[in-house]
Amino acid sequence: MNKLAKELLKKNNTREKVISDDNQEIYTNMIVYLRGSDLTEYNQEVVREDMIELILDGQQRGDNIQKVMGGRYKEICDEIIEAIPKKTNKDKVMEYLGTSLNSIWILGVIALVKNLVMNFISDDAAFQFVLTVGDVLTILAIIFMANFIVWHITKTAFQSENNKKVGSFLKEWIVISVAFAIILLGNIYLKTIIVSIPLWVAAIIVMFIFVISKVINDKV
Template identity: 30%
Template sequence: MQDLKLIRKENCEQEKSLFIDNLTVITDMVVYLQSSDLCEYDIEIMRKDLIGMALEAQFRGEKFSNVIGEDYKSFCNELILSGDIKSTKKKILNCLFGATVVIGFMFILEIFMYSCTSPKDALKFHMPITWGFVLSTLLIIVAGYGILKFIAKNSFKLSDKHSTRAINLFGISFIMTFCIIGLVKYFLRNLVIGTINYLYPLVILAVTLIVIKSLNKQ
């Protein structure tokens, strides 16, 4: 079995030879495949096959749609049925990894913002944790997951300039979601849960990421 990183690198190199229309279609198809529970290795193998078919079509002077048909979504659904599904362990680890990355980013941003307003306390590695930070971080995790799923499931519609309904729905939902998160963060900024030494959570987050990464490779 080839290494996943090697296949991904080869696919990225091969994509440079694709016509822009074919590249757009394949990108939409791969994004749609990622909305399923297919394992990453199978997705990259399917991506490799799609690139190969597109390059062969280009060489013959044909349209890619002549090879796989016009209904790209149905073609992807057939691919999904033929692939291997992620294990429950992989799904949980992927969710934990994504959540840990978001928490880590938000926590570092919180440290930076607090350092700008209270540099003396920040130099002592002390920082208050507010309900605004906790709830806005949780909302970002949930909203981020929902947005990624929406983009993946509607990849063909969102890339279609004529499909204004899906694009407008996504745009409105995106703006409203982050306005709500911003309001939660602002109005609950003074509700302090407690004060902590922020070095400990940073170490815990770093160790958590390393552990998740190592478990994902098994």
């Protein structure tokens, strides 16, 4: 997230605290839906700022969010999203790259700790960072599962509670089950080593990925 988007995010986070409890649920659904759009993070915050302004103006008049927006929450969001410039292909690539690198360095830290512990309890402590085929599949499964859950939440923000309960549970159960099956089977059967390097080298690589992810995310 770039500097302008961060500043506007901070401002919006402060202002939304004044939104009443009666308006909070619908406002939250609108923002969740907005997060799944093709708008840049800065434009999302611009839209969010306008929504907060509308809601707070309505509260001052004694009107709730339903009266202010006429109950057409999804339609209003779609109209706003349609009227604002979307992410360019470059924006999408940079955002995807930044998100992927974030996931990789976080999982890399976990893998470093795991390898360090295994080296300490091993009789032959060579302090090597070992990456197997199963580890790679585990990383990919976790990234896919996280992205699917976020995508699913944003796309079902305006569904009725009954539809959410049935549809969401079924889809999430299938995806999580498949992901866990891949993780479990990969760690049990796919033990072919594809990387074996000193732990300190792995730590430097993870640090490098972290720095690159910060640079990319600050430009998105």
